[in-house]
Amino acid sequence: MLDPAVPLDGLKSSRKWRGPLLPLEIQGLTYETRGKRVIRNLSLTVEEPGITVIMGPNGAGKSILLRLMHGLIAPTGGEITWAGRRMSSELARRQAMVFQRPILLRRSAAANIRYALDLRGIDRTGQSTRVVEALKLAGLEQQASTPARVLSGGEQQRLCLVRALSLEPDVLFLDEPTASLDPASTLLIERLLIETQHRGIKIIVVTHDVGQARRLAQDVVFLHHGRVVEHGKATSFFDHPQSEAARAFIAGGLVL
Amino acid sequence: MADLSEALRTALRLIAALDPRLIEIVLLSLEVSLLAVAIASLIGFALGGALAVYRFPGRGAAAAIVNALMGLPPVVAGLVVYLLLSNAGPLGVLQLLYTPMAMVIAQTIIVIPIVGALTRQSCEDLHEEYNEQLRSLGASSGAIVATLLWDGRYRLVTAVLAGFGRAIAEVGAVMIVGGNIDHVTRTMTTAIALETSKGNISLALALGIVLLAISFGVSATLMGVRRFAQRLAYA
Amino acid sequence: MTLCRRRTLGIAIAAVLFATAFPCGVRAGERFIIVQSTTSTQNSGLFDHILPIFTKKTGIEVRVVAVGTGQALKNAENGDGDVVLVHSKPDEEKFVADGWGVKRYDVMYNDFVIVGPDSDPAGISGLKDAAEALKTIAEAKAPFASRADDSGTNKAELKLWQDAGIDAKASSGSWYLETGSGMGATLNTAVGKRAYTLTDRGTWLGFANKDDFKILVEGDSKLFNQYGVILVNPAKRPNVKAKEGQAFIDWLTGPDGQAAIASYKIGGQQLFFPNAGPPS
Numbered sequence: 112m113l114d115p116a117v118p119l120d121g122l123k124s125s126r127k128w129r130g131p132l133l134p135l136e137i138q139g140l141t142y143e144t145r146g147k148r149v150i151r152n153l154s155l156t157v158e159e160p161g162i163t164v165i166m167g168p169n170g171a172g173k174s175i176l177l178r179l180m181h182g183l184i185a186p187t188g189g190e191i192t193w194a195g196r197r198m199s200s201e202l203a204r205r206q207a208m209v210f211q212r213p214i215l216l217r218r219s220a221a222a223n224i225r226y227a228l229d230l231r232g233i234d235r236t237g238q239s240t241r242v243v244e245a246l247k248l249a250g251l252e253q254q255a256s257t258p259a260r261v262l263s264g265g266e267q268q269r270l271c272l273v274r275a276l277s278l279e280p281d282v283l284f285l286d287e288p289t290a291s292l293d294p295a296s297t298l299l300i301e302r303l304l305i306e307t308q309h310r311g312i313k314i315i316v317v318t319h320d321v322g323q324a325r326r327l328a329q330d331v332v333f334l335h336h337g338r339v340v341e342h343g344k345a346t347s348f349f350d351h352p353q354s355e356a357a358r359a360f361i362a363g364g365l366v367l
Numbered sequence: 368m369a370d371l372s373e374a375l376r377t378a379l380r381l382i383a384a385l386d387p388r389l390i391e392i393v394l395l396s397l398e399v400s401l402l403a404v405a406i407a408s409l410i411g412f413a414l415g416g417a418l419a420v421y422r423f424p425g426r427g428a429a430a431a432i433v434n435a436l437m438g439l440p441p442v443v444a445g446l447v448v449y450l451l452l453s454n455a456g457p458l459g460v461l462q463l464l465y466t467p468m469a470m471v472i473a474q475t476i477i478v479i480p481i482v483g484a485l486t487r488q489s490c491e492d493l494h495e496e497y498n499e500q501l502r503s504l505g506a507s508s509g510a511i512v513a514t515l516l517w518d519g520r521y522r523l524v525t526a527v528l529a530g531f532g533r534a535i536a537e538v539g540a541v542m543i544v545g546g547n548i549d550h551v552t553r554t555m556t557t558a559i560a561l562e563t564s565k566g567n568i569s570l571a572l573a574l575g576i577v578l579l580a581i582s583f584g585v586s587a588t589l590m591g592v593r594r595f596a597q598r599l600a601y602a
Numbered sequence: 603m604t605l606c607r608r609r610t611l612g613i614a615i616a617a618v619l620f621a622t623a624f625p626c627g628v629r630a631g632e633r634f635i636i637v638q639s640t641t642s643t644q645n646s647g648l649f650d651h652i653l654p655i656f657t658k659k660t661g662i663e664v665r666v667v668a669v670g671t672g673q674a675l676k677n678a679e680n681g682d683g684d685v686v687l688v689h690s691k692p693d694e695e696k697f698v699a700d701g702w703g704v705k706r707y708d709v710m711y712n713d714f715v716i717v718g719p720d721s722d723p724a725g726i727s728g729l730k731d732a733a734e735a736l737k738t739i740a741e742a743k744a745p746f747a748s749r750a751d752d753s754g755t756n757k758a759e760l761k762l763w764q765d766a767g768i769d770a771k772a773s774s775g776s777w778y779l780e781t782g783s784g785m786g787a788t789l790n791t792a793v794g795k796r797a798y799t800l801t802d803r804g805t806w807l808g809f810a811n812k813d814d815f816k817i818l819v820e821g822d823s824k825l826f827n828q829y830g831v832i833l834v835n836p837a838k839r840p841n842v843k844a845k846e847g848q849a850f851i852d853w854l855t856g857p858d859g860q861a862a863i864a865s866y867k868i869g870g871q872q873l874f875f876p877n878a879g880p881p882s
Contacts, residue, residue, distance in 0.1 A: 183499055204505050214500035217518045226514075230505045278504070454681030454841050462841070464682055465636060465667060546636075546667035549650075564786025565645050566811030 132193040132205060132281045133313060134158040135180070140189035142175055142337075149175050151337040153189070161329030162304060162314045164345070166321075168356075168366040171334040173317045177284050180315065181208050193282075204231075207275035208284040212291065213267035215259035220251055223259050224274050231278060245273040248303070265296025272303055276312075283307065285316045289323065301326060321361055325349055333357045335366065374572030381573060382580075389574075393581060396554040399467055399541070400534040401585075403474035404482075408527050411479050415486025415526075416512035419494050430487060436480035441473075442539025448473040449543050465546040470554070473540040478530040485526035489519040524593050528586055535582055555581075634663035635846045638675070638683035641784040642755060643829070644668035646804030646873055652862040656853050662846050670784065672752035678702060678832075681839030684847035687854075689829045690754035702839075703832035707855050710863050710874040711828045714758055716819035717789075717806060718798040726798070732822040733765040740768045743777045745797035749788045750780035754827070759800045762824060802827055804873040829874075831855070854878070 135157040142150035149172045157163055165173050178184045180191060182203040191198040215223050224245050228238045246252045249269040254262060259270060268288060275283060285304070289297040304327060308314050318324055324331060328345035335356045341348060352358045359366045381389045418430050450456050452464040452472075463469045493515045501511050516523065538556035545552030547561060555578045562571040643649065644666060653664045667677065671688045678686040679702045687709065688694060697703045716726065716735055724742040726735040739746050748770070749756040763770045770778045779797060781788045785805045792799040793813045801809075806817065819825075831851050836842040853859045855878035863876045 178499075181503060183502055203503075208500075208503040210500060210503075214497055216497075216514065227504050230510065453677075454839055455679070459681070459841070465665065546665070548665045548667060551665055561645075563790070564641065564784050565805075566786055566789060566809040568811055 131160065131311065131313060132202065133160065134194065136192045138190045140179065140191065141187050142179060142184070143187045149337050150179070150186070153338055155332060155339050155342060159329060160311065160313055161308050162316060162327045163330050163332060164324045164328035165315065165317045165332045165334060166319065166324055166360065167334035168360060169319070172337040173334050174286050176334065177286050177315065177317050181206055181284050205280055206282040206284065207278050207280035208286070209268070209271050209275050209288050211287040213264070213271045215267055215270065217258070217260060219256045220259045220262065220270055221246065221255040223270065224277050227274050227278055241277045245277040248276070249273040250299070265292050265299065268292060268296065268300060269303070272300060276307060280312060282313045282315065285314070287317055287319065321363070333360070370568050370572060373569045374576060377569050377573035378576040382577060389577065391550065392553050392555055392558050393577065395467060396535060396556070397581065399470045399554060400474060400531060403471045403534050404478055404527060404531045407475045407478035407530055408482050411482025411530070412486050412516055412523065414479070414483040416490050416516050418487045419490035419515065420508050420512045433480050433483045433487065437484050439477060439480065440539065441477050441537040442543065444477045445473050445540030445543035448476065448540065452544065464544065465548060465552060467545070467552060469544040470541045470552060473544045474534045474537065477537065477540060478534050481530045481533055482526045485529060486516070486523060489522040489526070490515040493519050521593060524589055528589055531585060532582065535578070632663060633661060633846060634665055635684040635843050635850060636665050636667060636682070637685045637687055638667050638669070638677045639687040640671050640674060640689065640754060641668045641786070642802045642805045643687065645786055645808060647808055647868070648804065648863070648866055648874060651866045652859065655862050656850065656859070659858070660849055660853070662849060664850065670751045670753040678834050681834065681841055683834060684843045685831060685833055685850055687829065687831045688754055689827050690757050691828055691830060694830045694832060698832060702835055704835050706830050706832050707851060708878050709829045709831045709854055710876045711826060712803050712874045713820065714755065714800050714825040714827055715803050715806060715817045716798060716800055717815050718818045719796045720814040720816055722818060724798070727818040729819050730822060732819055732824050733762050735819045736762050737766040737768055739798055740770065745777050745779060745795050746770070747779045747781055747788050747792035747795065747797040747799040749785065750782050751784065755785060755800065755802055758827060765824065807868040807871060807873060
């Protein structure tokens with residue numbers, strides 16, 4: 112499997128410095144859109160490797176926060192730094208994201224992975240091993256030439272995940288990755304995520320599924336009204352939530 | 368109605384005999400329109416893709432203008448090209464007036480907005496779906512345009528067909544810039560106009576039937592290519 | 603992206619090959635002139651008959667652009683023709699006087715006729731005076747189709763209305779129908795609307811959609827239609843092929859061209875009568 116400690120051949124993009132992108136430090140982040148303050152004065156530090164789960168009621172700003180961290184949108188105020196470096200497009204290339212709905216091009220499963228590798232400037236010879244391994248990881252070796260959009264929802268999402276992984280990111284974001292999947296696919300994806308974290312890739316997942324959070328999380332960030340209300344180790348969060356909102360959320364109630 | 372059945376018989380007779388004059392004007396019509404559509408498509412794809420992806424001031428107005436130009440009367444396009452290519456005009460030195468190339472230029476101008484507007488629509492729909500993921504993968508705006516064009520290729524085939532339909536059927540522009548000169552710039556549509564004006568209604572209708580058959584043939588071929596490509600596309 | 607690039611390259615190569623095989627309208631080593639003429643002359647079939655004779659003798663191809671007289675003269679002014687051959691003497695003389703043409707030569711004449719439905723509602727059949735016939739049509743408010751396109755035929759028609767003392771345009775839209783079209787299109791409209799119209803004999807003889815229409819009035823000297831040919835002035839439009847253009851004019855007004863014109867017949871009937879003399 113892919114070992115981040117071993118340098119890869121055919122990688123055209125120059126890596127100026129190696130090493131994980133942690134710690135993630137967010138200071139006084141704000142994001143406004145259409146006159147609404149979605150993120151208000153948010154501060155957060157993530158130092159530990161492993162899977163960080165971001166939770167919160169709908170409209171708390173979880174998806175927006177993820178996109179801000181990945182550089183897809185720009186904050187209206189505040190700062191995001193990774194290992195002391197300010198968020199930039201260079202840093203964004205060391206990250207990857209999987210969205211709630213799988214987004215695949217009208218081509219074969221293998222071609223979708225090749226497309227991503229093309230964007231990274233990896234030449235064709237360097238690509239073939241990565242593509243084969245990625246498909247194997249997703250359990251899709253038989254479907255290499257199948258049109259990606261013909262695959263089932265679960266298969267498509269697995270494909271999106273291994274596509275992201277084939278880029279060898281330092282950070283992997285996932286926005287409600289199994290929200291529309293059946294339990295079997297959900298299980299497969301979760302297994303892949305747990306495996307991935309063991310390779311030293313930092314994983315940040317947004318989910319509203321408390322059960323999934325319990326299964327995956329190393330630490331939990333609880334968001335409410337665009338702010339971080341709680342951040343702590345998963346065990347302490349689920350057993351002893353500090354805030355009223357978190358308590359209500361874990362219990363399954365509506366949090367206003 | 369007697370005209371119509373006579374027209375049908377005349378059409379079949381002309382085709383069966385491979386009438387050389389008929390072949391001449393059919394070939395010219397196809398050469399002019401296919402070349403015009405090819406050039407217009409290259410420009411239209413780039414234009415439509417760029418309008419869908421790049422954000423710049425005046426983008427909305429540009430899109431509205433391209434849409435509006437779909438309704439550009441071909442005869443007006445012909446007049447503009449005539450004024451440009453006339454010996455009294457700025458490009459007179461090129462001596463292109465009354466040649467097939469002038470007809471290609473006029474038809475290209477007419478087809479660009481059609482392909483451009485339809486391409487823009489296709490790319491915009493895909494853009495909404497793909498944009499975040501493609502940006503996440505590290506695609507530049509240029510790469511995104513290329514990706515949207517290729518991914519929407521089947522819709523683009525329809526756009527090209529729409530453009531071709533317009534080109535092969537128009538008569539105003541090619542009449543003005545081509546001059547309907549026998550053996551040089553006479554196309555199917557200008558021949559139909561000429562025979563109509565001579566009162567040869569049956570012959571005009573016959574040519575019309577042949578034109579429709581050709582148009583159908585081109586559409587069918589393009590659809591066939593599309594289906595063939597669909598099978599290859601997942602290589 | 604390499605596969606995409608390969609595909610685009612392939613398409614580009616195919617396009618270039620296609621474009622280079624394209625007829626540009628100028629075959630290598632061919633000499634040709636452009637003659638701006640009228641649709642009525644074209645539709646009569648005269649050019650199909652006489653031009654091959656000229657080309658065989660001189661090797662010069664003649665490309666005819668057939669439009670209305672007004673447009674032909676305007677095109678010639680723009681230098682988009684080497685020779686102009688129309689049938690509207692006052693306009694031709696103005697063309698030369700304004701410096702756009704070198705010299706005007708008489709070439710041939712034909713005549714106009716008034717055609718109409720067999721039923722002849724206005725009762726003009728056999729009248730010898732064309733203006734009188736039009737007056738009768740106006741008084742009967744019988745439908746009349748006019749080209750209204752600034753052509754030689756149209757100008758002749760308007761002159762007849764003037765002679766008859768009738769302001770036909772005032773009735774435009776009721777019985778006086780202004781088609782703004784060429785002769786063939788106007789004839790189609792006339793037949794369709796059962797209307798009278800003025801047409802040149804050549805177009806009428808070659809017209810295939812006559813239905814039950816007949817020539818009702820002919821022979822009046824006012825229906826005389828003179829054709830003139832002019833070389834576009836190379837001093838004003840340097841792109842004009844003066845040598846070849848003059849060669850065409852010389853042939854057309856010389857014995858060979860004049861004989862060719864006279865030999866053109868439809869159904870045994872001669873259409874055009876050569877009358878070239880010294881330049882007017």
